[in-house]
Amino acid sequence: MNNKIKMIAPILLGVTLTLTGCNLFNKQAEPELVQTLHETQKEGQSAPQITALQPLNVMTLQVTFSEPLPEEDTVIENLDAIKSNFNFDNNLSIVNIPRLKIGAKSTYLVPVTIQNPGTTYSLSYKGGEKQTFKGSDEKINASQTKQVTNDTFEIESFKKEGVTDYSNIIEAYKAARGDLSFQVNDENKDEKGKQYQIISSLRDRVVTLTANNGEEMKANYVLFTQAADGRQAPKFRLPEGQTLKPGMKYIVTSDWATIKNPTFVATQIPPLTIKSVEPIDSKSFQITLDKDPGMELFAGRSVQLQADDGKTIQANYRYTSRKGATGIFDVKDATLKPGVKYKVLPINNWATANNVTLLAK
Structure with a gap:
């Protein structure tokens, strides 16, 4: 058999692959061939295109695409990359990830920086065709x-x-x-x-x-x-x-x-009261208040942990971790030392903690 065998890939791919020095029926060559085909197919796929765009208010767009967005463009961990995929002009940008509406196939709510009413903006997704819209004045x-x-x-x-x-x-x-x-x-x-x-x-x-x-x-x-x-x-x-x-x-x-x-x-509102603190592991612990604060009043709060030697560690509330009167805090840029007792000091007086301590595991 000729050592150069040309194989035409599926018409959908529209490419020609050349296999050199291998047998088409060589099982060892199959994984590499399949990987090459998959990579070529992925490169050949075009990104979803914007088919409809409507400003709902000064900070919200409703955007419909030709197909659902890829999963990586809908997770918060990829927000910086997602921002670069949504290309606006006139200093507009997204502020959080697109969210698919209930019952929709590919219509998303896209939060953006504040639009200037009447200004003409353009948006393209991953370099695709630009769509234009007028900035909304609705608040x-x-x-x-x-x-x-x-x-x-x-x-x-x-x-x-x-x-x-x-x-x-x-x-x-x-x-x-x-x-x-x-x-x-x-x-x-x-x-x-x-x-x-x-x-x-x-x-x-x-x-x-x-x-x-x-x-x-x-x-x-x-x-x-x-x-x-x-x-x-x-x-x-x-x-x-x-x-x-x-x-x-x-x-x-x-x-x-x-x-x-x-x-x-404004009135003088008593701070929350920390009742107890219990360790979870070397990086986190839970704080229990004397009553359920409701309304996520733990959110954005921090405490300082002070050891007997005077050294301090900061810990921040873990968002949405509250269950009733208890919320989880995570240590920042450090670890808790086993057996060390820490004094709990709320930062910015959001709570009181009279003689409350944490004994690390």
Whole structure:
């Protein structure tokens, strides 16, 4: 047999492979051949194309593709790479991963940085054909704001008023949300024809807090609080070291929401109380409060662990780990030393911990 055998790959691939010095029936050559075919096929596949694009509000796009996005473009660990796959102009970018809507084949909610109303933007996915759209001027209709701790407040909206958090209408959270989940069509109407505004991911969102003495402060969204405990009441927190002043009246404004009742008068709210701390392993432990704080008030909090020799270690709350009054904290850039007793010191006075210690395993 000639030592050069030409084999035509399937027409779908549209390539010709040359096998040199091997027998087509040589079993040892088969894995390499199959791998080459798979790699060639993968390279020949085109990325999904955008077939429809609609701005829903100043921070949310609804994008339909010719086929579902690959899994790697829908997981949070790949967010930086995903951002580079969605190519916008005019300084627009995505802020969190695309989320497939319940019942949809390839229609996703895509949270973006704030659009400039009327500006023409273009978007392409993985270098594909560009689609253009006009920046929206629609803001979310929020209902009210309320203080929840000495450095944190919430902005609440209601489904009954035609506003829904995105977690209620995406496939990824369908099972976890239970009765809160429902399906909307491409126009974001439910089966009864009710229209909904959609709060997309609030990751990296900021609001402005203005006191009646003219002082302005920025408050940052606290991760995983926008739909905690079945409420649409995302939390916003002042920078570390800043607190609300009791008796002071504040007004909350933002570039993504219009708040019907945007003011509140700050009061002195007692900090949470740490009841006990138990080790889990060399990198984590659980904190139990004297009562269930609700509303993910553990979120974004940290504690300092101080050993008898004065050395300290910082630990941060593990998001969404709360079960009732107990939440898990993970040690940052260190490990707990077995047998060492650590004094627990909440950072920024979010809680009290009178004589509470952790004995490491």
